[in-house]
Amino acid sequence: MKVMRGYFGVGLCSPRDPANVAVALRACGNFGAAFLAYSGRRYQRHAADTMKAYRSVPLHLAGDEPEDILRMLPFDCVPVAVEVDSRAVPLEHYVHPERALYLLGPEDGSIPESVIKGCRDLVRIPSLTCLNLGIATGVVLYDRVAKRAPNRTPYANGMPL
DSSP states (O other), rough: OOOOOEEEEEEEEEEEEEEEEEEEHHHHHHHOOSEEEESSOOOOTTTTTTTTTTGGGGGEEESHHHSSHHHTTOOOOOEEOOOTTTTTTEEGGOOSSSEEEEEEEEHHHHHHHHHTTOOSEEOOOOOSSSSOOHHHHHHHHHHHHHHOOOTOEEEEEEEEO
């Protein structure tokens, strides 16, 4: 059995809706994130975290400003901004780094340009409109886990290639 090295975490820049943070936290628990960090003071624990994922996924308040999340970046960890942006690489073409911190913006805005400039990579989820913060977190984490699975068999039209 091949053991996958690396880790990943999620950073939420000033999230507004506690239910979305709870859904993002649940996605972190389901897909194996090492931690979830958030900036700002708008988040409060929410009943939508039915798994009580905060018990197994560390939840960190990075500080009041979105840039504070970058200050807690682990050594040799790649910051990756996930944003609706024409400069961004579509998620389906993105190769995830071994160690990553995925940064997502608030439901009522975008990741500040100062945070995007602090990221090595900029990716976007190819959707018709912007996604809910919790859903976007789940999509990115699923993509990472699916692409990094050992001995992955690619399929086309339901048949292995």
